[in-house]
Amino acid sequence: MIQEDAAKAIKKILSVDDVPFNVPPKREFGDFSTAICLSQAKVQKRAPILIAEEVANKLRGVKLQYITEINITPPGYLNFKIDQPRYIKSVVDRVRKQGAEFGTSTVGRNRRVLVEHTNVNPNKAMHIGHLRNAIIGDTVVRTLRKLNYDVQACDYIDDTGVQVADVVVAMLYMDAPTYDGKSDDFSAIWAKYENNSDKISFDYWCWDIYSRVTQAFDADESLKARRAEVMHLIEAQDNPVAEFAKEVAAKIVHAHLATVSRLNVYYDLLNWESDIFLRGFWKTAFESLKAAGGIVFETQGPNAGCWVVKMGRGVHQTEDGVRSEDKVLVRSNGIVVYTGKDIAYQMWKFGVLGQDFLYNPWGMQDNGRQLWTTSNEGESCERFGRAQRVINVIDVRQSYLQQVVYDCLRKLGYTKEARNSIHLDYEVVVLSNAAAAELGVDVDAEEPGTQAMSGRKGVGVKADDLLDAMVGRLAEKVATQQNADVLAAAAVRYFMSRITTGKMIVFDFDEALRTTGDTGVYCQYAHARACSILAKAYPDGTAAAAPKRFAAPDRVTIPEQELVKKIAEYPAILKKAGKELSPAPLAHYAFELATVFTDYYETPDPDVDRQVPFIKIKDPKLRSYRLSLVDVFRQTMANCLDTLGIVALERI
């Protein structure tokens, strides 16, 4: 706001497109500054200090709100001092007026964005790698909604893949009693789970049998043969085993939704791969690709008999023989690969496939939003798909395949859609050697290094286990069980959010379970402290009872200035997070905001010998002023935490 005025004026004077501002190294220089004259020196071929003087003189002639002084420092910085009392009043009034809306903007202009995230194979419990995906995805959804995008949050469920088939094989054939191969009565099979000695949840039980069965495949050829058979039956769909597989997948999906709801993650639509298959999406896409010449049928070479997309150098000679960079979409046996279906699905997301799913309500979520699911026997509905922009949250290892999908869109002539396809790639979560050793993996915990998580080997930290461990650690100092749950979710979400998406997370229990310093707990603590102060100051009401009319202060201290400056940054941070599609700027901001607030709380006035608690201040105007800053801090922190998917606690 305040800088925008100055930027506008400078843009006019220098006729430039953008004016970047920053903070001067010394407070005496001013409250903010710009180096625009330095970069203009090149263009104008004049000394930057001369340009700065000229701009400063012109600016002094223009009436700029809140700016009391403009000065120049070598080699050509323009520095601005602001009228702090008036500025603070404007910020406080704005936050008070906008409340929970403070920070939002209309940059999205209702543009329809589809964000797909989580996408965990429905065959075992979620682990912390999946959690990173869900947290990044959900935070991006929340951020874009606050920027006024029309966002659909989708979770893709690969219910017809090998992973589900493996668990089905494990359930049907690994332990007695085994399935007879034709019955539609699976009660004896379900009993194996229901009677499990440890009474563990279904997703945990599957975690164990999945790793057991993948290892059993190596030794047991007959079991391996069952795998191909089950795969085939699931693909054929119309049989008891396929129905059983669907039931298993649905049960796991319920478990996953329960897990992520502990972290405040919700969706609009569940997209099932079986529906993509049943609705014949691929056939449509295949015909389009053929018609557009986007794919070719190979009659010779390594891909003979396959339909392929031409990529990179294509088929070429290497030292190791003939290799192909082309991507096979239809195998020589006529079966489409996953990427093929993904092309059709991506077309659906943009509404250019010419086909749609049918839909049914799945149920109401804890946040009060209805969740929908694609369905073979549902109703048609126009509110899904048809997006202008599609964001796929998938880890970095699938970059190549995502590019193939987008490339095919381009080959089909959907260049705009290809351009608006975003692979939000993020690095994986791995275990530190110490963490792996704690899980019983045979590694030297003293040796620095990492271990990849592996569903097949059953190596990984389950999401619910991490949350439970966090709740356990917090239990002692917390008022209620519910607060422990919320605080644990805050800790875990913050932990996953603060690391930029391009960086691998090396998971370590001590680091993840920390409750001091740069953590979600610290942010919650600052917020709860503010609420507590307000509750004591205004015992007749809640924080909402804080004074509505705000009088500009006569004098402004440094901690007050710093706090207000940080609060005023929030809208820009939200925009940045939306532009970068990353939770990290929000997490860092939340911590900085908590820090400046705590500083203000500890030492509101560095010039006096003894700090007076806000609630004990005698001067009513000063008391009201200080408490108003506490209140707008409280509001801003609550808004920021909400964007991070964290419920702000009023007490801990």
Added chain:
RNA sequence: GCGCCUGUAGCUCAGUGGAUUAGAGCAUCUGACUUCGGAUCAGAGGGUCGGGGGUUCGAGUCCCUCCAGGCGCGCCA
């Protein structure tokens, strides 16, 4: 071999061209008022920003190159 990512304090990370002295947290050490929430705060030590070139008035940030680590390059997903 080709492509992408990462390399900043003992450890975990911020910092997507701007300011003498590169910031946080953890860990370590020393402290904290008759306390509005001590899960806090103040202070101390700790850095060739992987190495080397270059562009620029100015580089942790941009370009080139080299080194180290990770991931990808399936008729798997």
